[in-house]
Amino acid sequence: xxxxxxxxxxxxxxxxxxxxxxxxxxxxxxxxxxxxxxxxxxxxxxxxxxxxxxxxxxxxxxxxxxxxxxxxxxxxxxxxxxxxxxxxxxxxxxxxxxxxxxxxxxxxxxxxxxxxxxxxxxxxxxxxxxxxxxxxxxxxxxxxxxxxxxxxxxxxxxxxxxxxxxxxxxxxxxxxxxxxxxxxxxxxxxxxxxxxxxxxxxxxxxxxxxxxxxxxxxxxxxxxxxxxxxxxxxxxxxxxxxxxxxxxxxxxxxxxxxxxxxxx
Ligand SMILES: NC(=O)c1ccc[n+]([C@@H]2O[C@H](COP(=O)([O-])OP(=O)(O)OC[C@H]3O[C@@H](n4cnc5c(N)ncnc54)[C@H](O)[C@@H]3O)[C@@H](O)[C@H]2O)c1
Numbered sequence: 001x002x003x004x005x006x007x008x009x010x011x012x013x014x015x016x017x018x019x020x021x022x023x024x025x026x027x028x029x030x031x032x033x034x035x036x037x038x039x040x041x042x043x044x045x046x047x048x049x050x051x052x053x054x055x056x057x058x059x060x061x062x063x064x065x066x067x068x069x070x071x072x073x074x075x076x077x078x079x080x081x082x083x084x085x086x087x088x089x090x091x092x093x094x095x096x097x098x099x100x101x102x103x104x105x106x107x108x109x110x111x112x113x114x115x116x117x118x119x120x121x122x123x124x125x126x127x128x129x130x131x132x133x134x135x136x137x138x139x140x141x142x143x144x145x146x147x148x149x150x151x152x153x154x155x156x157x158x159x160x161x162x163x164x165x166x167x168x169x170x171x172x173x174x175x176x177x178x179x180x181x182x183x184x185x186x187x188x189x190x191x192x193x194x195x196x197x198x199x200x201x202x203x204x205x206x207x208x209x210x211x212x213x214x215x216x217x218x219x220x221x222x223x224x225x226x227x228x229x230x231x232x233x234x235x236x237x238x239x240x241x242x243x244x245x246x247x248x249x250x251x252x253x254x255x256x257x258x259x260x261x262x263x264x
Contacts, residue, residue, distance in 0.1 A: 047070045047076050048075035048076040048079050051230045054231045056080065057083050057235065058238060059238070060090065060091050064089040065089055066089060067091075068091055069094050069095075070095070070096070073093070099127075104127040108135065118138070118139055119141055120139070120142065125145050125171065133179060133184065136182065142246070143187070144187055144242070147166070149257055152190065152261045153261055172253075173186075189253075190256070190261070192256070193228045195230055221258040
């Protein structure tokens with residue numbers, strides 16, 4: 001399939017004053033400096049912290065040119081600046097509220113201009129998926145959405161979250177079926193990671209609640225008894241889902257949770 005051939009040709013990188021041309025980097029195969037088609041351009045959201053920030057760093061480290069979207073402009077531009085400085089790929093930050101269709105369309109308009117209308121990898125849900133589809137249908141691509149273990153089991157005191165995350169998984173499997181004809185894959189990841197979101201949740205627990213959660217994690221997380229590290233436990237899966245190794249995987253929920261929940 002033509003999409004799986006490494007991309008050849010000039011690349012652009014962002015400088016303080018804009019984008020500039022770089023020498024061609026892809027010359028075949030997959031590797032940190034030779035990442036193949038998937039890593040040539042990327043786009044994702046929620047990049048300021050947690051899973052988003054870890055994925056941003058992993059994609060840029062794999063050689064991707066990434067547009068990082070987040071509603072938090074200060075933390076988002078700091079994360080994109082650090083990833084860009086580390087290279088070898090590039091990163092730029094765009095402020096975007098993924099709950100606003102206008103904000104998403106605005107950001108994707110900029111992405112389309114910057115990436116010459118081509119987008120290979122996308123993480124986010126409805127508005128962002130729809131905007132990504134418009135850019136991906138000519139060349140194919142990979143969409144990675146975020147569901148949760150809360151969508152797979154009862155989640156007391158979190159019914160809305162559980163329902164919303166089940167909707168993400170349902171949306172993803174349906175668009176995977178509809179958009180497969182355009183060589184667009186769509187999967188959802190169900191993570192269990194220590195991120196600022198999780199730390200904020202811990203801070204709201206009573207000492208007894210905290211102890212009970214730790215006990216549950218020790219009993220249920222087969223690998224290590226605690227939540228994972230987004231840098232080492234999730235970011236490599238994100239790179240895999242972006243790349244040709246996952247070319248025959250679509251419509252799936254991928255649990256990355258140390259064995260806490262299983263998809264039946
Ligand atoms: N951490 C986990 O174990 C876990 C478990 C299940 C699901 N998830 C899902 O994974 C995703 C990332 O989780 P995380 O733990 O990294 O969360 P986090 O709260 O640490 O980070 C979320 C990021 O999204 C940004 N954001 C929030 N609202 C936004 C909006 N409207 N527009 C643009 N950006 C916005 C925030 O500024 C932040 O940078 C979430 O969808 C979460 O529900 C995480």
